[in-house]
Amino acid sequence: MSPVAAGLVHMELNRGDGSIGTFVGVQAGLAMQSIAMLGSAEQKQRWLPGMATVATLGAFALTEPTHGSDSVALETTATRDGDTWVINGEKKWIGNGTVADVVVLWARDTADGQIKGFLVEKGTPGYLAERIDGKGSLRSVWQAHLTLTDLRVPEPNRLPGARSFKDTARVLAGTRNAVAWGALGHAVAAYEIALAYCRQREQFGRTLVTFQIVQSRLVKMLAEVCSMQLICRQLGRLQNEGALTDTIAAIAKMNNTSKARQVIAEARDLLGGNGILLDYHVIRHMADIEAIHTYEGTETIQTLIVGRDITGVSAFA
Template sequence: MSFEPLASDFYGYENLLDDQEKQHIAVLRSYLETEVKPIVNDHWNRAEFPHQIVKGLADVRVIGLPWEETRPFENSAVFRGWVALELARVDAGVATYVGVQNGLAMGAVGLTGSAEQRAEWLPRLASGEIVGAFGLTEPLSGSDSAQGLRTTARRDGDNWVINGSKRWIGNATFSDMTVIWAKSEEDGQVKGFIVPTATEGYSATKIEGKFSLRSVQNADITLENVVVPESLRLQNANTFTDTAKVLRETRAEVAWAAVGVAIGAYEAALEYAGQRIQFGKPISSHQLVQDLLVKCIGNITASIGMVARVSQMLDDGIQRDEHSALAKAYATARMRETVAWSREILGGNGIVLDYDVARFFADAEALYSYEGTREMNTLIVGRAITGHSAFV
């Protein structure tokens, strides 16, 4: 299958990928166009996840890319970011599913699990045999998770007893395991636990009424005296600093996904503008529409440059929290502008699902907030460049 460059990659950043990575992107792009794109609007409208694509995503090998136990070939962080872009370019909900499965659930096991835990859980997650979720955010704790976590874990011999609640947990209505982060009653430090969702005392309830990422099955989780053995405690997750290692990597991929959402909206608007006739000619020939389209491609191009460099820094082992924080804050802000301009180009047709832009417009709001709000990421960068912490 031949690789065709994206016209929306205006400066040709895809050339950072090697030939094998490009071929993998071509296979993924074909699958998304033929199997995923035709069904996403219907599932979004019904607020249902398209479970039929889980096996296909595993078959095109987009799950488990970073880990020695599961990666199909040696690959770069830029490639893994581009995968997130391609997923989000078609549907942010599908990108979020993969981000939770691949980045958060597998990331927690891959970065903070023991060798035995990695060997047991990573292949099962990568194959799609089981679905994972990541339980950090709580009803009363979001941005202050480092200090304000209320879910507790109490050591009881060879077991741990977990009590608390989580909110906004993606994939959680149908996950087979959820990584739960809880504060140890012994030392007050945050620990991570692999919790099979069939465990007694664990329950997940779908959050209804969302207008963004409607196909993503977010849940409220309740944990009432949930007992897990010490063997399911992530052996290298001993403080919130270890939790942050996972978030550092996934935050950069959320920035890539934000670029994908911007591209998806821009491409839909560009196609529409070429077909919509007003005053006797396509609206793409009007100056004001071209102005909006150029501002969109400018945002996209600048954002790709930033996220690509952040991923290169990850490969080089020099990426720090403030680097991924700036990329996430910047790319999601530019995404928000781009989807708004794209919706503007469509006029009234921009608020119906028929032309895709409305879905991208709505879904952008969730990406703008999750994995660290713009404000919190700004403070992370602000602390790095001034030497002063402005966190309360």
């Protein structure tokens, strides 16, 4: 697919349900893209066809219990032992981690201190995945807490193109596009629900759309949605031309998830008490956008990425 076509798919999936959109983001974005960008020819041939048809499920294990935004400082270790790697550590918030056939796992090489990528196959001894319960957001996606104890991964399962965290960051930069498109989908859904509701809901003997303040709020919501659409369209054009940068991807992710939160909050308020009912769906989008706003780089981290680029000064610490 073209970048815009793929983006529209992400938009429509999230317009329906954030859990489905996130599942595809993990499967087709993080997991498959890691193998496609950094894997060997043999690894690509073995895993990608099955993953493309969802006959094979994938996961992406980077975040740790104490390292989210500062994932560059991850503590999971990988030690070379002959033709295998011994991996120890923990991971958290790993989508599909309990069901995946292959997990793209990131760990620090104890020899050179660099971050390396490994393909961990289902059933490998030393891999324990526990589902994280109690979530109020993305409830249909199973995130896992992973405990890795003397996990042995053969050398052929190491991603040859993953030599440092810079390579990990390349994967993350690519998937931020999908997050920007996904946020747009949530905002579109909320706007359309609010508009339809205000057209039929009557108060004081009139439908809500006949009130000036309601029209004003709907117009401002639409303006935000349109600006998000334009940003996504520009993302697709730049990606197609090979001109997309980390900074632009960061701006898009930061802007669209933030704007989506605002649009959804307006929709929730316009629906009044019904806005908290699952029957009207807005509250579900409100809960889901909170996770999307956070994962793959918080607003703060994206802001610092952009700030570093435009000022030449790193303010991360």
